[in-house]
Amino acid sequence: MTTLAARTDMSIVGRWWRTVDRWLLAALAVLMLSGALFAMAASPAVAERIGLSSMYFVRRQMMFLPLAGFVLVAFSMMDARTVRRAAVILFGVFFLLTGATLVFGAELNGAKRWLSVFGFALQPSEFLKPTLIVTCAWMFSEQFKNGSFPGNRIAAVLGLACIGFLIMQPDFGQSFLIFLVWSALFFMAGLPVSVIALLVVAGIVTVIAAYTYLPHVASRIDRFLDPSSGDTYQTETAMNAFQAGGFFGRGPGEGMVKRALPDAHTDFIFAVIGEEFGLFACLGLVLLFGFIVIRGYLLLLREEDPFVYLSVGGLLGLFGIQALINIGVNLNVLPAKGMTLPFISYGGSSLLAMAMAMGMVLALTRRRRLDRPAHYGESWAGGAAS
Amino acid sequence: MRTITAQDTPIAPGRTLRSVRSRIIFTVMLFGLAFAGLSVRVVDLGLSAEASAWSAARSGAADMLPARADIVDRNGTLLATDLKTISISANPQKVQHSGEAAQQLAQVLGGVDPAVLEHRLSSTSSFAWIKRKVTPEEQHAVNQLGIPGITFRDEIQRLYPQGSLTAHVVGYNSIDNEGLSGLERAFDEELRDRAADNEGPLRLALDMRVQHAMHEELGAAMRQFNAAGAAGIVMDARTSQVVALVSLPDFDPNDPGSAAADRQYMNRASQGVYEMGSTFKTYTMALALEHGVASMDDAYDATHPIQISRFTIRDDHPKARWLNLPEIFMYSSNIGTARIVADAGNGLQKDFMQTLGLLNRPDFELPETGTPMVPENWRNVQSMTVSYGYGIAVSGLQVANSIAALVNGGTLHRPTLLLNPDARDDISRQVISAETSEQVQALMRLVVEKGTGRNADAPGYLVGGKTGTAEKSTYGGYNRDALVTSFVAAFPIDDPQYVVFVMLDEPKGNESTYGFAGAGWTAAPIVRGLVPRIAPLLGVAPSKDDSHPMTRELVRMITPEVRS
Numbered sequence: 049m050t051t052l053a054a055r056t057d058m059s060i061v062g063r064w065w066r067t068v069d070r071w072l073l074a075a076l077a078v079l080m081l082s083g084a085l086f087a088m089a090a091s092p093a094v095a096e097r098i099g100l101s102s103m104y105f106v107r108r109q110m111m112f113l114p115l116a117g118f119v120l121v122a123f124s125m126m127d128a129r130t131v132r133r134a135a136v137i138l139f140g141v142f143f144l145l146t147g148a149t150l151v152f153g154a155e156l157n158g159a160k161r162w163l164s165v166f167g168f169a170l171q172p173s174e175f176l177k178p179t180l181i182v183t184c185a186w187m188f189s190e191q192f193k194n195g196s197f198p199g200n201r202i203a204a205v206l207g208l209a210c211i212g213f214l215i216m217q218p219d220f221g222q223s224f225l226i227f228l229v230w231s232a233l234f235f236m237a238g239l240p241v242s243v244i245a246l247l248v249v250a251g252i253v254t255v256i257a258a259y260t261y262l263p264h265v266a267s268r269i270d271r272f273l274d275p276s277s278g279d280t281y282q283t284e285t286a287m288n289a290f291q292a293g294g295f296f297g298r299g300p301g302e303g304m305v306k307r308a309l310p311d312a313h314t315d316f317i318f319a320v321i322g323e324e325f326g327l328f329a330c331l332g333l334v335l336l337f338g339f340i341v342i343r344g345y346l347l348l349l350r351e352e353d354p355f356v357y358l359s360v361g362g363l364l365g366l367f368g369i370q371a372l373i374n375i376g377v378n379l380n381v382l383p384a385k386g387m388t389l390p391f392i393s394y395g396g397s398s399l400l401a402m403a404m405a406m407g408m409v410l411a412l413t414r415r416r417r418l419d420r421p422a423h424y425g426e427s428w429a430g431g432a433a434s
Numbered sequence: 435m436r437t438i439t440a441q442d443t444p445i446a447p448g449r450t451l452r453s454v455r456s457r458i459i460f461t462v463m464l465f466g467l468a469f470a471g472l473s474v475r476v477v478d479l480g481l482s483a484e485a486s487a488w489s490a491a492r493s494g495a496a497d498m499l500p501a502r503a504d505i506v507d508r509n510g511t512l513l514a515t516d517l518k519t520i521s522i523s524a525n526p527q528k529v530q531h532s533g534e535a536a537q538q539l540a541q542v543l544g545g546v547d548p549a550v551l552e553h554r555l556s557s558t559s560s561f562a563w564i565k566r567k568v569t570p571e572e573q574h575a576v577n578q579l580g581i582p583g584i585t586f587r588d589e590i591q592r593l594y595p596q597g598s599l600t601a602h603v604v605g606y607n608s609i610d611n612e613g614l615s616g617l618e619r620a621f622d623e624e625l626r627d628r629a630a631d632n633e634g635p636l637r638l639a640l641d642m643r644v645q646h647a648m649h650e651e652l653g654a655a656m657r658q659f660n661a662a663g664a665a666g667i668v669m670d671a672r673t674s675q676v677v678a679l680v681s682l683p684d685f686d687p688n689d690p691g692s693a694a695a696d697r698q699y700m701n702r703a704s705q706g707v708y709e710m711g712s713t714f715k716t717y718t719m720a721l722a723l724e725h726g727v728a729s730m731d732d733a734y735d736a737t738h739p740i741q742i743s744r745f746t747i748r749d750d751h752p753k754a755r756w757l758n759l760p761e762i763f764m765y766s767s768n769i770g771t772a773r774i775v776a777d778a779g780n781g782l783q784k785d786f787m788q789t790l791g792l793l794n795r796p797d798f799e800l801p802e803t804g805t806p807m808v809p810e811n812w813r814n815v816q817s818m819t820v821s822y823g824y825g826i827a828v829s830g831l832q833v834a835n836s837i838a839a840l841v842n843g844g845t846l847h848r849p850t851l852l853l854n855p856d857a858r859d860d861i862s863r864q865v866i867s868a869e870t871s872e873q874v875q876a877l878m879r880l881v882v883e884k885g886t887g888r889n890a891d892a893p894g895y896l897v898g899g900k901t902g903t904a905e906k907s908t909y910g911g912y913n914r915d916a917l918v919t920s921f922v923a924a925f926p927i928d929d930p931q932y933v934v935f936v937m938l939d940e941p942k943g944n945e946s947t948y949g950f951a952g953a954g955w956t957a958a959p960i961v962r963g964l965v966p967r968i969a970p971l972l973g974v975a976p977s978k979d980d981s982h983p984m985t986r987e988l989v990r991m992i993t994p995e996v997r998s
Contacts, residue, residue: 304577
């Protein structure tokens with residue numbers, strides 16, 4: 049009887065609960081809650097070291113977490129059209145704000161990436177990434193529907209503009225990430241292999257150019273390939289943390305190596321988790337990220353809307369690549385590159401932006417057909433093929 | 435970068451869905467591979483961490499804790515033990531601001547010079563000690579600094595809970611835990627082997643309660659008479675096990691500093707050799723009585739000093755008459771003693787000294803065991819001076835051990851600090867007869883009852899002993915103001931169980947001694963204070979008798995006029 053009642057419950061929340069992918073939702077909830085736990089392990093040491101009260105970062109993260117949860121659920125309740133509109137509007141806003149950082153931004157470690165908003169340091173580039181992806185996905189999908197619409201061209205221009213802004217900040221990590229996701233978007237959009245090859249070549253050329261003309265990029269890559277060539281303190285300390293933790297960890301709060309690890313609460317939080325909670329916890333985290341990405345992509349296989357395909361594909365790509373790079377650097381299989389671990393690393397902007405992105409993924413992967421099948425039937429030309 | 439568009443390659447709608455689907459699947463596979471790769475890496479790291487932890491645990495049993503066996507006294511009181519501590523080192527190449535780092539480290543670590551530290555931290559090597567064997571508080575403080583390139587390593591600290599009380603017996607180690615002195619050095623390998631084979635602690639014959647009493651009494655006497663040093667030994671008379679061995683001044687073996695190089699911290703009980711003076715008359719008496727050279731009632735002419743070659747042998751308090759053996763001993767007459775040994779002959783005397791182990795370095799566990807200085811030519815003049823303790827220098831340990839043989843019924847043992855010494859090292863042998871031994875007991879008791887050792891007469895315990903006051907030899911003669919005073923005692927003298935040897939190096943007389951600094955005034959009172967303290971600890975009951983039976987006979991032999 050209750051089931052029947054639920055089925056007929058057409059309220060927004062009831063419809064959302066019936067159509068949302070609960071596996072994905074549960075995985076994201078676990079990820080966010082474990083992020084709260086890990087923040088308590090990693091942040092106090094850093095806060096004490098830089099002279100803040102030990103719970104400073106923990107308190108701030110705890111403040112952002114409920115907000116992030118709200119953002120995630122709110123976005124996941126939108127329908128595809130609303131998602132698209134919201135993304136495009138937000139893209140416009142954050143595109144301007146990212147531009148504004150170049151003028152008004154607070155300088156930290158030689159880079160202007162933050163804007164001060166109501167006492168909070170806002171990093172617009174975090175929000176720029178997912179909104180750019182959805183906007184580009186929309187452009188691609190419009191070209192699919194109407195070959196004469198210059199969607200691909202517009203997407204290319206928007207992507208290049210964003211990458212340009214980020215290089216000027218300078219933030220090579222973010223620009224490289226956007227380039228990767230943006231290329232993946234092109235790939236999924238069905239571009240011929242020849243064009244993909246061109247993109248790959250362009251990527252390689254960019255990396256070589258960065259290696260040649262940017263000394264700090266060169267030194268990072270050198271140090272990764274040949275640890276004896278310079279200071280590998282961070283990665284070495286991270287390795288020590290994993291060694292100290294073993295499979296089962298030293299136990300929460302028992303970490304010693306974390307105190308000597310710079311950026312323990314952000315870029316190297318994975319190593320802290322390794323020391324205190326053990327490599328089994330790390331393995332669980334890797335599998336959780338993998339599950340979310342793969343589950344999300346598999347949900348796409350039943351979709352027929354190119355916009356949904358591409359935006360979910362791009363957002364999952366952003367989420368997955370960011371996790372892969374962060375964990376890869378921590379495990380010393382990639383050269384050192386500052387990249388936050390989604391939902392786990394400290395940082396309000398990154399947390400809220402990721403919540404928004406995954407909220408959109410949840411929204412776009414809802415079983416729409418049960419809701420309003422008619423509206424989407426028109427959107428994908430491929431139906432005729434099978 | 436080029437602008438890439440898909441415009442010139444129109445896609446057939448039918449192919450699009452398939453190709454997009456296959457590209458999604460391709461992307462999924464890529465991500466799957468990447469996440470699987472990271473999982474493999476995580477497991478790999480975990481296995482290597484477990485492997486290194488496993489090998490560390492395995493090798494740790496052998497070369498970490500404990501590296502050396504504990505040392506305990508006869509009652510199991512801990513004298514030396516291993517403690518795990520932390521040492522702080524750095525990789526100077528990874529320390530970015532050596533000046534700043536040195537300042538910060540010097541602030542939280544005691545006893546570290548920031549200038550020295552900065553020099554070490556700016557070196558080009560990849561290893562430098564910051565401070566070794568720090569406290570947990572210091573480790574925490576350094577960790578809080580979060581300076582890159584600083585590492586902590588486990589080290590072993592040797593700890594001596596009894597501090598200076600055992601400094602000269604147990605000794606101490608280098609910072610790398612190698613024995614530098616005392617038993618730590620003597621049993622360096624043995625202690626490691628015991629730890630490796632889990633054979634338990636090295637158990638000493640020492641009794642810390644007795645050691646403490648001796649330490650306290652000697653220290654008090656040293657202060658009272660403003661002496662430069664003091665030494666004391668308590669030895670089991672029937673086994674020669676050393677129950678207490680103290681040398682003052684001492685030092686804290688937990689922080690020995692330059693103790694090894696400083697002469698004042700020399701082990702005066704076993705390493706220092708001294709001309710002992712009149713204590714040696716005990717040997718001369720034993721020699722005469724054992725070999726039938728003289729009997730108790732034989733008298734010798736002590737009327738005039740003896741002129742021999744360029745020496746004159748005098749008495750400190752001349753009686754200027756003939757003295758029998760008990761009188762010679764109780765008045766400590768040099769002339770009488772010299773005449774006895776002249777009768778015995780110098781060959782017999784030297785053999786006797788040899789038999790008692792006074793002419794060779796004793797076989798004793800401590801590396802700090804002195805070699806006696808003996809006359810090169812043993813002619814009549816040397817023989818006479820040796821008979822009353824000049825011209826020969828031996829250690830207190832040798833005196834205590836040989837006196838133990840003379841009073842215990844005549845058996846000489848190897849002196850030892852161990853509770854269970856190796857039976858193969860036993861050199862026990864009869865050196866005098868039981869009858870002679872009893873006569874020696876009686877003579878020693880006479881000294882305490884009627885002679886120079888009256889200040890050693892501890893109430894309730896039958897103490898027998900002999901004083902020894904020797905002037906220190908200096909270039910060109912003897913110094914009347916620099917004395918070595920000693921007292922060797924046994925109790926209870928009618929059935930000796932323990933021998934006590936005490937010695938003061940350069941005591942000064944004071945008002946309480948009417949300015950006298952001789953052994954009867956300075957060394958003998960230590961024994962009177964000590965024996966009642968240690969006898970109950972050692973299980974020696976107070977004596978019901980007030981004298982040795984044979985001493986009563988000897989007292990009757992003493993010329994009456996002297997007794998008044």
